[in-house]
Amino acid sequence: MASFQLKKGADVFDCDVFGPVKKNGNQIGAWTTSKDNKIVINQTNGSPLTFDVTWKFNSDNHLCLSSGGNQIIDFHNVGNRPVCGARTAVLLTKPDKGAAFTFELRGEWDLDENHNLSFTINGAKSTLDGFIDDPLGGFVYHFRNKKDITQESLLAFVGKWQVNNSGAAAGALIMDFVYSREDGSEDKFTLPKSMIINRANNQLLYQYDKNNETFNIQIAGLLKISKDFEITYTIDRQVSGSGAERLTSTTFTLGAVFNKPNLSGDLELTIKKTDGTAGSTTLTIGGNFTAMLGANQLQVGYSFSQIRSGNTINTVFAFNGTLNIAHNGQVQFTFEKSASSQLSVSISAENIQLGSARANAALNLKTQDGKVVGIFGLFGVSF
Template sequence: MRQFPLMVGNGILTLDTNGSVHDSAANKLGDWTTEGNRIKIRNAGGGSDLVDVEWSFNDRNQLTLVQGGQTVFTIMSGTDGLPGFHLDKNRLVVDPDGDRDFTFTLDCLWGLNGDGNLVLSIGGKESVIDGFIEDTKSRLRFQFDDKDTSTFPNSLVFAGQWERVATATTAIHLHFVLEDPALEIAGTPMTLPAEVRVDPLRNHLALVYESKSSGTHRLQFMGSFEIRPDFTLSFRIDDVKDSGLRKSRIEVETSFAFDVVRGNLQLFVGRERTAQSQVLEVGGALSAKLKNGQLDWSFAYRKATSGGQSSVTVATALSFVSKNQSILIKYTQNGTQRQLDVTAKFTNDNFTAQGGLSIVNDPQGRSVKAFVGVSF
């Protein structure tokens, strides 16, 4: 329990972190809270007073209270308490000493800077909290601690939903739309600090980035995943009701190739591959079957973080010829002709082939190889 002085009217009162208000003789006069980011004194005999103050975080991640240009209180960790912070519908809830007997709320505007640190504005005064984004349930969860004590981190979980940044056509960048979009700082939108990739072990989105102050951190998305026939990736992000995260869908247009070593599908963000195209890797199994003169070539993949399999046809309009113990496959994908060579050992008309898939003639200049199992 801590105390601090505050000028109220023509006199100085003492405010306690248990919510009580006292005069200079330690007589209790009432209690206090916040209203519109001002301090509200509720007098025991009735009536109330509103006091103008300023709130901001200092460079030690400590919330400060300023009146008349002077800092009158710094909410910091110590032997008399560990302050706590959380969000309630994107309003900042402050427990000034961490004992849960008294809290107050502040109305903030929010943003993220390029380092992934949280920017907030309280009553027009902007400050930055140095911390990191990390979660395993798709949530925008920002964690930070008091730099002078480095105790367990506080966790701010924002309410809203994810969307893709429309202007990023060659990479996946995600923006968090707050439940009330008016609470976002226009100059520092709630956009993640790095491009999001696909985790091939789970086949869903993941952010992995380096915080300048706290190392590597990961935001893991949960939900379902679909590769559409035109190679648009569709990610559904599940809602988390207890945190206010609403479900959303992220659509990503790609072109495809194959991983050289593992046989996984590699996708390049954008309908046309460029030097700037982000490379995504999707885990699964490539297979091709020849029956009655028709080649069925598909890619089986995990379609949800909770399990379940699906498949996608990798190419359409396929034809083939046999030559020198190999099959030359010609196909059309997205209106572009491709030619591939699948080496195999022939045994009359029925045989099994494994390995050696390569693009031998590609208008886009790729040289791509992958393992493939072919049964005839």
């Protein structure tokens, strides 16, 4: 059995990695960790012994223990198969995945711009070289034993997603993951990059490359867009296999502007800065431009779909603006709200069918010289 030694005065304690402790060859108790990350030997005589130690992960993502400034064991290098997990931001370590014995460590977690996760225990900072990846939209950090990449640990944090205020002010969709600690307090991880919309399913997506691999956090939720391009996204609640909540449902709303030169292809909306100008993040929503007949005029809009609980949800919304004919004779749509004081975008001839004036005035446009023409089709919709 793998073990490490701790000393107190002239006494030497042989600690098995699975908990039992011997002194002079006789078992005298078992070790565990305290809430301040010391090792505690609970002796069978009822008298506990405590030891100040240092816990750190090395550059191979191995958890190591030191005492008196000297490393006394690398838990990943003694013939076992350790595995780590997390519960309420407490690090849980099994010296072997097949054994029941587990010990706990508490510290401060941080995420850097390279998607490395640091863990500081009593002032000793370690850096885990791993990745965030979760198809269910939570914050799950994976790291592997670099000496044997088949050995992988997952740290799942419980919490909620919210928009980072500094990012939103700059017109970027940067997200914070606010997670719960053991004592009920909260802390957060800020993702280094901006979110996008996965145009294949119109769900929120965080995607990045690291060490020649691509990783994703697919955050399922309901997307809504107003006629003035206000984007609202309600993130779905997620539960674990045991029914415990792992992701709280939250909703955020951001203003956006239409910045395309025409009404073709996918809808592209750029997040607005706090001053109302276009920011740095553009979201692409997969779908089709469409038309619908309003009470007083023909309206331009957009149609998109999402898969929700196995069902396809179709959404159609109209833009706030008017159809008109420009001086060059081309039909255009003028938005009432845009990145500039007024934005007009052209509609290609293949997307509109014009003819003689219609009896329904809502289907008519007037040219610059006063001639009235009728609309018989727009974006594949006939009228």
